[in-house]
Amino acid sequence: MKKKVLAMFLTGLMTVSALAGCGSKEETKPAAEGATESASEESASEESAQTPADEKITATITVWGPQEDQDDANGNWLKTECEAFAAEHADWDLTFEYGVCSEGDAKTNVATDPTAAADVYMFANDQIPDLLAAGGIAELGGTAVENIKASNSETMVNTVTYDGGVYGVPFTSNTWFMYYDKSVFTEDDVKSLDTMLEKGVVAFPLSNSWYIASFYVGNGCTLFGADGTDEAAGFDFSGDKAVAVTDYLVDLAANPNFRNDADGLGIAGLGDGSVSAIFSGSWDYDAVKEALGDNMGIAAAPTFKVGGTDAQMKAFAGSKAIGVNPNSKNPQVAVALASYLGSADAQKAHLEMRNILPTDSSIDVAGNDLATAVQDVLAKASTVQPLVSTMGQYWTPAQSMGDEIVNGTVTHDNAADKTEAMNTAMNSASVE
Numbered sequence: 001m002k003k004k005v006l007a008m009f010l011t012g013l014m015t016v017s018a019l020a021g022c023g024s025k026e027e028t029k030p031a032a033e034g035a036t037e038s039a040s041e042e043s044a045s046e047e048s049a050q051t052p053a054d055e056k057i058t059a060t061i062t063v064w065g066p067q068e069d070q071d072d073a074n075g076n077w078l079k080t081e082c083e084a085f086a087a088e089h090a091d092w093d094l095t096f097e098y099g100v101c102s103e104g105d106a107k108t109n110v111a112t113d114p115t116a117a118a119d120v121y122m123f124a125n126d127q128i129p130d131l132l133a134a135g136g137i138a139e140l141g142g143t144a145v146e147n148i149k150a151s152n153s154e155t156m157v158n159t160v161t162y163d164g165g166v167y168g169v170p171f172t173s174n175t176w177f178m179y180y181d182k183s184v185f186t187e188d189d190v191k192s193l194d195t196m197l198e199k200g201v202v203a204f205p206l207s208n209s210w211y212i213a214s215f216y217v218g219n220g221c222t223l224f225g226a227d228g229t230d231e232a233a234g235f236d237f238s239g240d241k242a243v244a245v246t247d248y249l250v251d252l253a254a255n256p257n258f259r260n261d262a263d264g265l266g267i268a269g270l271g272d273g274s275v276s277a278i279f280s281g282s283w284d285y286d287a288v289k290e291a292l293g294d295n296m297g298i299a300a301a302p303t304f305k306v307g308g309t310d311a312q313m314k315a316f317a318g319s320k321a322i323g324v325n326p327n328s329k330n331p332q333v334a335v336a337l338a339s340y341l342g343s344a345d346a347q348k349a350h351l352e353m354r355n356i357l358p359t360d361s362s363i364d365v366a367g368n369d370l371a372t373a374v375q376d377v378l379a380k381a382s383t384v385q386p387l388v389s390t391m392g393q394y395w396t397p398a399q400s401m402g403d404e405i406v407n408g409t410v411t412h413d414n415a416a417d418k419t420e421a422m423n424t425a426m427n428s429a430s431v432e
Contacts, residue, residue: 058093059330061337064101064109064121068354075353078341085340092333103320110136110325119328120338124174125159125319128167129389138326139165144339151344151360158384159319168321169342170359171350172282175317175382176211177373179288180277181270182297190277190297193304193313197252200276203259203266206249207406209398211279214313215245217383219306223394228386235394235426242423246415248306249405260406267291282357285370298373300381317382319359397425 061082069078078098086094099118101109106123111134123131131137140148145166149157152170160168180190184200196202205211217223220241225233236242252258259265261278269275270291278288279301289296301313322338324331340346347358357371365371385391401422404410410418 056091056093057330057333059333060095060097061120061330061333062097062099062118063337064099064106064118066102066122067100069122069350070098070100075349077350077353081341081346081349082337085337088340089336094333106323107131107134110134114325115327117325117327119325119330119334120341121323121325122171123168123321123323125168125170125321126385126387126391128160128162128387131323132162132167135327136325137167138324138328138331138335139167140169140324140335140338141166144169144335147339148342151362153359153361153378155317155378155382155384156319156359159317159387160321162387168319168323169338170319170321171342171347172320172356173317173359173374173378174281174319175315175374175377176279176281176301177315177377177381178277178279178299178301179270179284179292180297180299181292181295183295184276185297187297187299190299191302192310193302196277196302197255197257201257201259201269201274202277203261203269203275204252204279205261205266206253207260207262207399207402209395209402210316212249212398212402213394214301214315215249215304215311216242217314218304218311219245221245223383223391224386224388228384229388231388231390234390235423237426238420238423243416243419244306246401246405246410246419247412248304250410250412250415253405253408282355282370282374285355298369300373300376312381314381314383315377316385317378318385393426393428397422400425 063078063082065078068074070076079096082096082098086092086096101118101121103122103124106121107127107130110117110121110123110131114134114136117136123137128137148160148166148169156170156173157166159174160166160170178190180196181200185196189195189199193202213223216237222228222233222236224230224235253260259269259275266275266278266280267284267287270278270288278284280288301315303310303312305311322341324334324338328334344358344360344362347356347360348363350356351358351363351365351371355370357368357374358365365375401410401418404418
């Protein structure tokens with residue numbers, strides 16, 4: 001798989017090479033709104049074609065990644081893969097400089113000064129619009145994009161696609177699911193939230209806007225149209241479909257077997273037996289395993305009954321990806337390295353070293369309950385988190401609704417008014 005990377009970067013610089021070859025500061029920024037001029041593509045193709053695979057290159061490449069990927073106790077995945085990349089490019093004299101930057105902090109750190117930021121870095125996909133606006137992320141093209149599309153599900157490809165352009169190599173999904181105590185719930189029980197609440201205590205982060213959307217979207221509410229890309233459509237958390245969910249959540253919060261999961265309540269409850277199910281992601285796997293041991297079960301989010309009908313909760317789905325800085329002095333090396341770090345072999349190593357779930361569909365994850373659950377989520381219990389710029393208007397109104405439901409200030413009597421107020425706020429608030 002990795003042997004393909006060298007050929008990949010030669011035809012994968014549609015935007016990056018053209019930008020790096022330009023002299024003015026203005027021209028070193030990615031094309032506005034993800035667009036790529038045809039003339040630039042032709043220039044990039046010509047430049048790529050003039051870069052033979054065995055060209056002698058001496059370069060220092062700066063790579064940013066989270067501390068956990070640079071910890072020797074975990075196998076130092078980042079250094080291991082970069083050194084393997086260098087070994088496969090014997091004609092390139094490469095030196096790597098490493099910096100600690102979590103995927104969640106990439107937007108802030110890169111945007112502070114894109115010209116001084118890493119050549120290659122790891123980021124959360126919802127940061128693409130901001131990174132692009134800051135001139136800190138390059139659009140990929142050619143074989144690099146073809147390989148991304150061939151190796152990943154449509155959902156994962158969509159997480160790194162913005163205005164038709166692809167801006168990163170996904171290497172793991174970023175979504176959530178359910179952990180549960182198998183001594184309390186059966187595999188059939190966890191298909192329905194209402195059934196679970198009859199048998200045990202369930203903790204859910206209702207006051208967290210990243211989670212509460214799953215109920216509204218599950219009953220037909222939308223963010224920017226059916227596919228999440230129509231910014232003009234705005235948010236549709238209005239009408240009977242949304243009010244019915246608010247009514248359901250009022251009852252949920254009042255259920256004696258429900259807990260709002262905040263400040264670590266859920267995992268602590270799994271440990272002391274006061275909670276039997278929580279909703280989180282792969283980042284809490286080790287903590288849940290320690291709490292439940294062999295009784296740990298993992299499943300996609302369940303259905304909930306609203307208006308007499310079962311509705312499927314739908315988690316926001318995103319990804320973590322490898323990005324390339326358009327200001328890199330060595331764009332051909334940067335793109336090749338990004339593709340390498342997102343390759344199947346590198347993802348396999350990530351899985352073995354840190355249990356980072358792969359996105360590459362060629363990787364066999366049979367027998368891995370965590371990976372199987374995530375695949376189930378992506379297939380039936382998720383919606384791609386929109387990348388449009390006005391997505392920022394969602395978070396505060398949604399969190400306020402969750403807080404008010406948990407605090408009891410939203411009731412059946414005012415559910416309709418509160419729901420419409422939330423929808424209005426989402427469609428009129430300033431982007432935060």
